[in-house]
Amino acid sequence: MDEFNILxxxxxxxxxxxISEVLGEAAIKSGLNVRVxxxxxxxxxxxxxxxxxxxxxxxxxxxxxxxRAHLILSLEPIEALRQLKYANTETDFAVNxxxxxxxxxxxxxxxxPKTSLIFxxxxxxxxxILAIDALKLANExxxxxxxxxxxLGLISASKKLPINTQLLKKTIVALVKKKFQESNxxxxxxxxxxxxxxxxxASSIRRYQK
Amino acid sequence: MVKLEELITSxxxxxxxxxxxxxxxxxxxxxxxxxxxxxxxxxxxxxxTLFKISKKVGIYAxxxxxxxxxxxxxxxxxxxxxRALCSMKHVGLNVASDAFITxxxxxxxxxxxxxxxxxxxxxxSQNEQDNRYYARLANVPMFEPSNSQEAKEMTISAFELSEKxxxxxxxxxxxxxxxxxxxxxxxxxxxxxxxEEFVRDTERFVMVPRNALVMHDKLLKKMExxxxxxxxxxxxxxxxxxxxxxxxxxxxxxxxxxxxxNERLGLKASILKLGMSFPLPVQQILDFIxxxxxxxxxxxxxxILESEVRSxxxxxxxxxxxxxxxxxxxxxxREYSTKIVMSGLSESLSLxxxxxxxxxxxxxxxxxxxxxxxLCPGCPHRASFYxxxxxxxxxxxxxxxxxxxxxxxxxxxxxxDLLICMGASLGTASGxxxxxxxxxxxxxxxxxxxxxxxxxxxNAVYNKHRIVVLVLDNxxxxxxxxxxxxxxxxxxxxxxxxxxxxxxxxxxxxxxVDPMDIDGAQKIIKNAIALDGPSVIIxxxxxxxxxxxxxxxxxxxxxxxxxxxxxLACIKILGCPAxxxxxxxxxxxxxxxxxxxxxxxxxxxxxxxxxx
Numbered sequence: 001m002d003e004f005n006i007l008x009x010x011x012x013x014x015x016x017x018x019i020s021e022v023l024g025e026a027a028i029k030s031g032l033n034v035r036v037x038x039x040x041x042x043x044x045x046x047x048x049x050x051x052x053x054x055x056x057x058x059x060x061x062x063x064x065x066x067x068r069a070h071l072i073l074s075l076e077p078i079e080a081l082r083q084l085k086y087a088n089t090e091t092d093f094a095v096n097x098x099x100x101x102x103x104x105x106x107x108x109x110x111x112x113p114k115t116s117l118i119f120x121x122x123x124x125x126x127x128x129i130l131a132i133d134a135l136k137l138a139n140e141x142x143x144x145x146x147x148x149x150x151x152l153g154l155i156s157a158s159k160k161l162p163i164n165t166q167l168l169k170k171t172i173v174a175l176v177k178k179k180f181q182e183s184n185x186x187x188x189x190x191x192x193x194x195x196x197x198x199x200x201x202a203s204s205i206r207r208y209q210k
Numbered sequence: 211m212v213k214l215e216e217l218i219t220s221x222x223x224x225x226x227x228x229x230x231x232x233x234x235x236x237x238x239x240x241x242x243x244x245x246x247x248x249x250x251x252x253x254x255x256x257x258x259t260l261f262k263i264s265k266k267v268g269i270y271a272x273x274x275x276x277x278x279x280x281x282x283x284x285x286x287x288x289x290x291x292x293r294a295l296c297s298m299k300h301v302g303l304n305v306a307s308d309a310f311i312t313x314x315x316x317x318x319x320x321x322x323x324x325x326x327x328x329x330x331x332x333x334x335s336q337n338e339q340d341n342r343y344y345a346r347l348a349n350v351p352m353f354e355p356s357n358s359q360e361a362k363e364m365t366i367s368a369f370e371l372s373e374k375x376x377x378x379x380x381x382x383x384x385x386x387x388x389x390x391x392x393x394x395x396x397x398x399x400x401x402x403x404x405x406e407e408f409v410r411d412t413e414r415f416v417m418v419p420r421n422a423l424v425m426h427d428k429l430l431k432k433m434e435x436x437x438x439x440x441x442x443x444x445x446x447x448x449x450x451x452x453x454x455x456x457x458x459x460x461x462x463x464x465x466x467x468x469x470x471x472n473e474r475l476g477l478k479a480s481i482l483k484l485g486m487s488f489p490l491p492v493q494q495i496l497d498f499i500x501x502x503x504x505x506x507x508x509x510x511x512x513x514i515l516e517s518e519v520r521s522x523x524x525x526x527x528x529x530x531x532x533x534x535x536x537x538x539x540x541x542x543x544r545e546y547s548t549k550i551v552m553s554g555l556s557e558s559l560s561l562x563x564x565x566x567x568x569x570x571x572x573x574x575x576x577x578x579x580x581x582x583x584x585l586c587p588g589c590p591h592r593a594s595f596y597x598x599x600x601x602x603x604x605x606x607x608x609x610x611x612x613x614x615x616x617x618x619x620x621x622x623x624x625x626x627d628l629l630i631c632m633g634a635s636l637g638t639a640s641g642x643x644x645x646x647x648x649x650x651x652x653x654x655x656x657x658x659x660x661x662x663x664x665x666x667x668x669n670a671v672y673n674k675h676r677i678v679v680l681v682l683d684n685x686x687x688x689x690x691x692x693x694x695x696x697x698x699x700x701x702x703x704x705x706x707x708x709x710x711x712x713x714x715x716x717x718x719x720x721x722x723v724d725p726m727d728i729d730g731a732q733k734i735i736k737n738a739i740a741l742d743g744p745s746v747i748i749x750x751x752x753x754x755x756x757x758x759x760x761x762x763x764x765x766x767x768x769x770x771x772x773x774x775x776x777x778l779a780c781i782k783i784l785g786c787p788a789x790x791x792x793x794x795x796x797x798x799x800x801x802x803x804x805x806x807x808x809x810x811x812x813x814x815x816x817x818x819x820x821x822x
Contacts, residue, residue, distance in 0.1 A: 035357075038391070060357075
């Protein structure tokens with residue numbers, strides 16, 4: 001493996017940092033070299049959050065260059081759009097369809113983009129799109145805060161990640177508090193099992209019509 | 211947390227650590243005894259971690275009132291023989307600079323490491339100053355790690371070098387070093403013996419002019435020794451590649467981009483990587499560049515290395531061409547990326563342009579709604595800004611300060627006309643008021659009040675400036691992650707009430723009010739603005755996130771579908787992230803809602819009520 005670049009995006013408070021730290025820890029346990037770049041501080045106050053995980057022997061730079069992400073994991077639909085410049089035609093997308101409207105759009109009287117518009121723009125870049133309602137599955141797991149774990153289960157099922165599924169699951173369990181371990185295990189499995197269904201989601205969305 | 215335990219007890223193996231955590235591990239392996247800091251992104255996790263583990267590892271750690279006090283405390287400890295570490299964000303060193311620069315004259319006895327965490331691209335700062343200048347200004351050695359592993363090792367080396375030269379050492383990181391996690395190999399934690407004693411030496415430690423002049427001479431001598439150490443330092447090394455013509459000189463995080471860019475462009479240029487970047491190893495640089503035709507200097511922010519390499523190269527008969535910012539090939543602002551460095555290298559060497567993987571024009575679109583950071587749901591500052599807007603409106607100038615409340619400038623509240631640095635709200639408001647011949651408002655947080663506002667408050671009292679000081683007291687240092695400050699009452703710490711400080715400073719009109727008491731607060735502000743001198747109004751209400759972390763929950767509010775007319779007043783006046791529109795109706799997200807009740811207070815239809 002030359003390098004494998006994962007971009008994780010979402011909204012402050014959704015647990016973007018947790019995903020990147022899980023991937024980083026699991027990578028180290030797999031004997032891989034890794035760089036996990038986080039941003040703390042002001043950006044986290046409900047703003048867009050972007051983290052990157054880079055795996056590979058000769059990985060030095062903390063950040064991913066534009067057009068060079070192998071996988072973009074987005075915890076919110078429009079956050080995936082915001083970072084399209086990091087994608088190329090081969091990039092895999094994993095998108096949580098749970099929409100969080102920026103409070104600013106209501107203040108300015110605008111609307112959240114239509115799902116069909118979001119998918120048109122994603123499809124214009126790449127055909128490999130996994131989409132899933134992670135909030136629904138997280139609720140099924142008994143803990144709405146496990147949306148990020150659902151997404152980890154999903155990307156693990158895609159087989160593209162150079163990290164073993166069982167190891168990934170074990171790492172999550174080791175990193176969460178005892179009382180949340182069970183719900184995280186369930187959330188991971190629910191995400192994992194949704195792989196086939198999530199592949200069909202994008203093609204089921206018709207083109208945007210005004 | 212498992213990781214914290216491993217960080218302080220493991221003697222071997224590998225851990226995934228951020229640069230900040232790696233510095234903590236280095237400090238432990240290096241026998242640290244005292245740590246002091248004022249929190250500031252991207253440095254905060256250093257003191258947070260040291261504070262948490264202090265009892266377990268047997269060190270003294272404190273959150274000091276500001277960076278200057280922190281450095282003075284660490285200096286006192288180091289001069290008394292203990293190994294000490296003081297960490298701060300880049301602008302923190304401005305605050306501490308008075309102590310820092312003369313401290314280079316006295317030097318230290320126990321090792322003293324000063325971490326400065328710079329923030330290219332202003333991820334969480336008011337400027338992107340380059341603190342490599344501070345090593346030159348004070349004339350003290352500087353280390354610049356390129357990753358977490360080096361951050362750990364250089365912390366240990368910095369303690370050792372500090373004791374060898376009897377000088378404080380700067381360890382400079384940037385956001386991408388502080389907040390990037392990478393593998394770190396651990397070494398055994400050995401007991402490092404130290405001798406703690408204050409040995410009186412007036413000529414060395416009392417900086418009156420006569421002594422200072424002598425100590426300045428000695429500092430220059432120490433740095434001659436420092437230069438020799440830099441020449442031989444294992445941190446200054448050449449990564450040898452085939453090219454006989456092209457070389458790259460770099461340090462810190464830019465090394466990472468330079469390394470990858472060199473590979474991706476297939477330049478095969480050798481790289482001189484400067485880990486001990488001050489004093490510069492002059493001879494090593496000369497040896498590296500003397501047979502080259504082209505030298506490219508890769509550094510973020512200011513052209514410091516580039517200027518110095520240029521000056522060093524002037525002694526050569528056959529000089530290589532030196533490329534960098536002064537030749538307009540690299541930008542002088544914002545953080546770099548591999549792509550930016552590739553483009554700078556290509557331009558310098560007149561290579562053909564780099565092919566893009568994808569046509570960016572196809573996908574760039576401004577139709578994605580922006581998502582800037584905003585005040586959290588239930589944030590008491592929202593209420594304070596609402597109160598200001600409804601009492602004073604746009605009639606007066608609002609001088610604001612560093613903290614979460616700087617987010618008050620976002621729509622719809624839009625409060626904040628002037629913001630410069632920590633504690634500047636009071637001083638700038640005094641100047642505005644004096645000049646416009648009318649009152650001005652200073653908005654300052656609780657932690658920032660203690661940090662740098664008290665001298666400005668005394669000044670306003672003495673000189674009778676007509677400023678209304680609004681202390682937004684949310685009982686914690688919220689922006690950096692809920693650190694305590696002198697006003698916070700904790701089990702082992704007795705809080706110092708801000709109102710007592712204000713009265714002690716001579717302020718006649720001092721009031722404490724809960725911003726959720728809208729009517730009460732409005733009255734107080736109206737009274738204050740009519741006064742001839744300064745007033746202090748403490749808007750006291752706990753930070754909603756901090757309160758939740760302590761396990762306190764309030765019932766969320768709910769909008770009655772029957773009574774709500776979707777007038778959007780709550781959204782357009784307050785902009786709370788917990789209020790959203792679902793299927794054309796205004797709703798409150800009960801997971802996000804903290805139950806502050808501000809929306810219920812302003813709803814024209816009285817359609818919002820607390821659930822039970």
